Amino acid sequence: MSTTGAATPDNTAVRTALWRALHLEADRPPHVFEDRIGLRLADPGEQWRQRPDMDPRATAGFRASVVARARWIEELVDERAARGVDQYVLLGAGLDSFAQRCPQPPGGLRVFEVDQPGPQQWKRHRPAALGHGVPDWLRLVPVDFERGEDWLEHLGAAGFDPGRRSVVASAGVSMYLTEDATRDVLRRVAGLAPGTTLAMTFLLPAELLDPDDRAGLRTSGRGAERAGTPFRSFYTPERMLALARESGFREVRHLSGRALADRWFTGRPDGLRPSSGEDFLIA
Numbered sequence: 240m241s242t243t244g245a246a247t248p249d250n251t252a253v254r255t256a257l258w259r260a261l262h263l264e265a266d267r268p269p270h271v272f273e274d275r276i277g278l279r280l281a282d283p284g285e286q287w288r289q290r291p292d293m294d295p296r297a298t299a300g301f302r303a304s305v306v307a308r309a310r311w312i313e314e315l316v317d318e319r320a321a322r323g324v325d326q327y328v329l330l331g332a333g334l335d336s337f338a339q340r341c342p343q344p345p346g347g348l349r350v351f352e353v354d355q356p357g358p359q360q361w362k363r364h365r366p367a368a369l370g371h372g373v374p375d376w377l378r379l380v381p382v383d384f385e386r387g388e389d390w391l392e393h394l395g396a397a398g399f400d401p402g403r404r405s406v407v408a409s410a411g412v413s414m415y416l417t418e419d420a421t422r423d424v425l426r427r428v429a430g431l432a433p434g435t436t437l438a439m440t441f442l443l444p445a446e447l448l449d450p451d452d453r454a455g456l457r458t459s460g461r462g463a464e465r466a467g468t469p470f471r472s473f474y475t476p477e478r479m480l481a482l483a484r485e486s487g488f489r490e491v492r493h494l495s496g497r498a499l500a501d502r503w504f505t506g507r508p509d510g511l512r513p514s515s516g517e518d519f520l521i522a
Contacts, residue, residue: 252333300514429487
């Protein structure tokens with residue numbers, strides 16, 4: 240989640256949007272995920288490809304991880320919507336472009352994007368400048384996490400019904416939160432309607448990464464600290480599953496990044512494959 244109150248998108252949100260765009264430019268088909276709108280939302284300027292974090296070769300593993308997790312979450316949303324789930328919550332929404340790419344969401348889905356007030360202000364006006372606007376089924380929910388505002392209370396005020404089944408996604412967020420803060424998120428989601436599904440990514444400790452990926456984790460950690468958003472938490476799969484159970488979830492599952500890599504990247508002619516290090520909790 241963003242840590243700035245300024246009316247600009249968060250640095251990590253911009254980087255994620257640009258990596259999704261770069262996937263379409265630098266990587267050969269078949270593309271794992273197609274997002275042509277996120278780049279326009281980010282509005283990075285004409286020189287964005289010259290950014291050090293956009294080097295096509297050096298960032299390939301991170302780029303592949305970002306598009307893999309995006310595809311998996313949206314496939315989960317489609318599957319749950321087909322079963323009658325009609326609420327989708329993005330915690331730390333950043334520059335997610337689901338609402339702009341899906342003008343008619345599946346199953347009458349209502350989408351709630353939760354983020355800090357500044358980035359949400361940007362997100363409210365930027366799509367309108369591109370001719371998209373904010374549809375009735377999309378709610379942008381500004382929450383000042385630094386002041387301890389209750390995101391679930393704000394969701395309710397925006398029309399979210401805690402008594403209805405939902406999909407709650409938190410991608411690329413838990414590493415910036417303390418364990419106590421993550422436990423609080425888990426506890427609140429576990430208290431929602433039965434049949435609600437949480438998909439949360441988490442970073443693995445360095446010793447669980449493939450040896451070739453450990454240097455990249457250190458580099459990204461230093462970059463996050465320079466940007467004012469240091470990595471605060473790493474979890475083994477066992478620890479994350481235990482946190483979810485302690486928070487009230489009855490069914491928990493670990494989905495490894497390697498499993499997503501095997502699903503969509505095996506046999507690619509360009510050798511693109513996600514770096515190890517980011518896994519999913521499904522609860």
